[in-house]
Amino acid sequence: MANKKNQFSFGIFQDGLTVKIAELVLIDGSIKVLRLGKTELSAPLYPAPPEVRKDYTSVEEIEEKEEPKTDEESFDELEQLSKLEDLEISEDSVNISDQVAVLPEDGGLDIDQEEAIHGRQDLQKLLQSFPLHKGKIALSVSDEQVSYHQFDSAFASSRLRKKLKTEILSKEEIKSKNYSLDYIINPNGSGLAFVHRGPLELLTAVQEINPVITKQKFIYSHIDTNEITLMDLVNNCYEFPPEDFVTLLYIGNDYKVGIVMKDKNHIKTFPIIITETDPEKKRQAIYSKIILEQDISNTPITQHVILAGEDVSDEDVAFYQEKGFYWDPLKRLTLPDLDVVEKEDEESSEEKIAQYAIPIGLAWKALEPKNPNFYASNLLPSRIIENQKYFKIAWHGYLVLVLMFYFALSGTLKHLELKQEIIEIQRKTALTQSELQDIRRKIAAVNAVKNKINEIENKNEIVKTITGTKNQWHYILKGFSESFMNNKITWIDNLTADEKSFGIKASTSRRRNIIEFSNLFAENEISQISPIFIEDIPVWEFNMTYSYLDPDAIKTDPKVITTIEQEARNQTALDKDITEDEIILVYRSIINIYFNGNYNDAYDRFVEFRKLYPDHKRAYNAKYFTGECLYLKGKLSEAKQIFHDIVAVKGTKTPDAYMMLGNCYNKENDFEQAKFFWNKLVMEYPHNELAPLAAYKIQNL
Known part of the structure; x- marks a missing residue:
C-alpha cells in the first residue's frame, strides 16, 4: 500500500509526436521531482479527423450555473480531487510489463487506424513504467485545438461563464457539446477565456490504456492549456518589478510561443513560426521574430526573457545572451522551490528541468491546487470530476449519521410548531403592510404632483431669467457669434450675466480685435487687458462688460436689429496679412x-x-x-x-x-x-x- 503521508502526482504533456511525463511527490511539505520520462510516438494517437468514441468518456457540455465559479470554488473543486485517497494495489494484479494493446484480428482497420494504434502502444509503454494509480494525473491539451479570447471582467457581472460561451461559440458548437471552456481573471481585472474544440485525445488515450496496465482507475486532477501552465510556473517561481515586462519563450518541437506578462497579468501571446532546421539559423530566426514583435507592439517585452522547451542548451542560452535584449540577460527557466531526486541511471540538470517545464507545472498544480499563484482553471470534463467524488464511512461515521438524524427529527418537529406561529404572525403582518402600502402610494402620488408643479415653476423662472421680456439674448448671442466669425484668432473664455449687465472674458492674438468688441454693443467698459504668451505667440486676455440692450428700442427701431449684421458684412472673413x-x-x-x-x-x-x-x-x-x-x-x-x-x-x-x-x-x-x-x-x-x-x-x- 502506498504511503499515506506521501502524495504523488503525474503531469503528461504532448508536443506533436513527443510525449513527456513528470512524476512529483509531496513529502513532509516539500515537493520533489522523482522522475522524468518521454517517448516519441510512431504515429498520432488517433487518425485525423478524430472520431468521437462512445466507449470512453467524451467531452461534456459545461454545466449551466446560476452564478459563475469563483476562484475559491474552483480551488475547492481541485482540493477535493487532491484529497482522494490512494487506491490499494490488488494482490492478484496482473503483470503488465509485457502487455500492450493489440490489433484486431479481423483486419477491419484502415492504415491510419492501424498507425494510430501503434502510436497508442508507444504511449502505453511509457505510461506503464510509471505508477500512475498511486497519484493524481494532470494532462495538457493540443494547442491547435485551443482558441484564446481576451475580455474585460466588466463584460458581465453575473453568469460570466454562460455569457462567454454564448459570445464565443456558435449555436451548432454548443449543441454538439464537443468543447471545453474556462477562463482566468488577471489581477488587473482583464480576462482570458480559452476554448478547446473537439475530443480530448490525450485523455481518451490514457483512459483506454488504464484497464490494460492496472485494474485500479486513474484519478484525474485537471486539464490545462500549455499557456496557463507556463504562466503558473512564472507566477509561482519569479518576482519582478510590477512595471517590468516579462516574456516566457517556449521553443518546443511543434509548440513554439512567446507569452508576455506584466505584474503577474497576461498581456499577450504571440506564436513563433519558423521553418529553419539549422540550429544557428533557427536561433537567429527566433531572435528576429521577438525583436519584430517588440517593434510592432511598441512595448519593451524583452526587459526580462525566460527560456524553456527543447532548445535550452548552453549554446542556445549563450547565443541569446550575446545578442542581448532590453536590459536583463536571458535566463533559462529554473524551479528553485522544487527538489530534484537524482538517480545514478538518470541525469538531472537545469537544462532538463527547462525541457520538462510543462509536465512539471501540471503535476505541481495537482499537488497544490489551492496555491494562490496558480490559476483556478480546469478543462477536465465535469462528468469525470463528479464520478471521482466519493467518500468512505467507518463505524463512527454511521454513529454520527444516527445522531444527525435524531437531531434533525427533533429540530423538524420543533420547526413545525414554530412555523404555525410564524404563519399567523405573517398573516397579520401582511394585512398591516397592505394598508401601509396603500397609504404610501397615495402619499407618493401627492408628492409626485407637487414635484411636477415645482419643476414646471422652476423651468418657467429659468425661461424668464434667460429671455426677460423681449428675448434680448437672441441679439446678444447673435452679435457675439458674428463678431467672433469676423475677427479670427479670438475666442471667448467665459460669459457672465446679472440683472443689470453682462460680460465676457476673452482672448485674442490681434490686439486691435479688442476695439471691435468694444464697439459691439453700447455702454461697454473694458476692465482689464493682460498680455500672455502661448508657445511664444503673444496673446491678449481682456474682460469687457456691457449694458443690456433696450427692449423697446429693439422692438421699434429696425436699425438696432440690423446694426450687428451690417457691421459683420463690413468685416473680412479672415485677414490674409496675419503674421x-x-x-x-x-x-x-x-x-x-x-x-x-x-x-x-x-x-x-x-x-x-x-x-x-x-x-x-x-x-x-x-x-x-x-x-x-x-x-x-x-x-x-x-x-x-x-x-x-x-x-x-x-x-x-x-x-x-x-x-x-x-x-x-x-x-x-x-x-x-x-x-x-x-x-x-x-x-x-x-x-x-x-x-x-x-x-x-x-x-x-
Whole structure:
C-alpha cells in the first residue's frame, strides 16, 4: 500500500509526436521531482479527423450555473480531487510489463487506424513504467485545438461563464457539446477565456490504456492549456518589478510561443513560426521574430526573457545572451522551490528541468491546487470530476449519521410548531403592510404632483431669467457669434450675466480685435487687458462688460436689429496679412480639431487653410490631412487622389501617403494594389517608422 503521508502526482504533456511525463511527490511539505520520462510516438494517437468514441468518456457540455465559479470554488473543486485517497494495489494484479494493446484480428482497420494504434502502444509503454494509480494525473491539451479570447471582467457581472460561451461559440458548437471552456481573471481585472474544440485525445488515450496496465482507475486532477501552465510556473517561481515586462519563450518541437506578462497579468501571446532546421539559423530566426514583435507592439517585452522547451542548451542560452535584449540577460527557466531526486541511471540538470517545464507545472498544480499563484482553471470534463467524488464511512461515521438524524427529527418537529406561529404572525403582518402600502402610494402620488408643479415653476423662472421680456439674448448671442466669425484668432473664455449687465472674458492674438468688441454693443467698459504668451505667440486676455440692450428700442427701431449684421458684412472673413506665428496657431488649432475626432469640421478648415495660404509651408501637410479626413469619412476614391498627389511631390509625407494608399485599396479588397504600395514604402523608406508596420500588413494580407 502506498504511503499515506506521501502524495504523488503525474503531469503528461504532448508536443506533436513527443510525449513527456513528470512524476512529483509531496513529502513532509516539500515537493520533489522523482522522475522524468518521454517517448516519441510512431504515429498520432488517433487518425485525423478524430472520431468521437462512445466507449470512453467524451467531452461534456459545461454545466449551466446560476452564478459563475469563483476562484475559491474552483480551488475547492481541485482540493477535493487532491484529497482522494490512494487506491490499494490488488494482490492478484496482473503483470503488465509485457502487455500492450493489440490489433484486431479481423483486419477491419484502415492504415491510419492501424498507425494510430501503434502510436497508442508507444504511449502505453511509457505510461506503464510509471505508477500512475498511486497519484493524481494532470494532462495538457493540443494547442491547435485551443482558441484564446481576451475580455474585460466588466463584460458581465453575473453568469460570466454562460455569457462567454454564448459570445464565443456558435449555436451548432454548443449543441454538439464537443468543447471545453474556462477562463482566468488577471489581477488587473482583464480576462482570458480559452476554448478547446473537439475530443480530448490525450485523455481518451490514457483512459483506454488504464484497464490494460492496472485494474485500479486513474484519478484525474485537471486539464490545462500549455499557456496557463507556463504562466503558473512564472507566477509561482519569479518576482519582478510590477512595471517590468516579462516574456516566457517556449521553443518546443511543434509548440513554439512567446507569452508576455506584466505584474503577474497576461498581456499577450504571440506564436513563433519558423521553418529553419539549422540550429544557428533557427536561433537567429527566433531572435528576429521577438525583436519584430517588440517593434510592432511598441512595448519593451524583452526587459526580462525566460527560456524553456527543447532548445535550452548552453549554446542556445549563450547565443541569446550575446545578442542581448532590453536590459536583463536571458535566463533559462529554473524551479528553485522544487527538489530534484537524482538517480545514478538518470541525469538531472537545469537544462532538463527547462525541457520538462510543462509536465512539471501540471503535476505541481495537482499537488497544490489551492496555491494562490496558480490559476483556478480546469478543462477536465465535469462528468469525470463528479464520478471521482466519493467518500468512505467507518463505524463512527454511521454513529454520527444516527445522531444527525435524531437531531434533525427533533429540530423538524420543533420547526413545525414554530412555523404555525410564524404563519399567523405573517398573516397579520401582511394585512398591516397592505394598508401601509396603500397609504404610501397615495402619499407618493401627492408628492409626485407637487414635484411636477415645482419643476414646471422652476423651468418657467429659468425661461424668464434667460429671455426677460423681449428675448434680448437672441441679439446678444447673435452679435457675439458674428463678431467672433469676423475677427479670427479670438475666442471667448467665459460669459457672465446679472440683472443689470453682462460680460465676457476673452482672448485674442490681434490686439486691435479688442476695439471691435468694444464697439459691439453700447455702454461697454473694458476692465482689464493682460498680455500672455502661448508657445511664444503673444496673446491678449481682456474682460469687457456691457449694458443690456433696450427692449423697446429693439422692438421699434429696425436699425438696432440690423446694426450687428451690417457691421459683420463690413468685416473680412479672415485677414490674409496675419503674421507667420498666427498662421501656425491657426494650423495647430485645425490639427487639434482633427485629433479630437471632428473630421468633417477639420476637413472644411484644412480646405479653407489651403485656399488662404496656398504658398505656406503648412499647406502641403494640410493637403495630406484632407486625404486622411476623406479616408475616415469613407470617401476612398477622393482620398486616393489626394494621396497620389502627395506621392507625386515626393515630400516628407510620401511614406505616410504610401501607407494610406495601401489602406484604401485594402478596404476596397484590391489586395494586389494594397501590397504594391506597402511594398514601395518598405523598399523606398526602409528606415521609416512605418516600414515595420507595412511589412507586417504584407505578411498578414
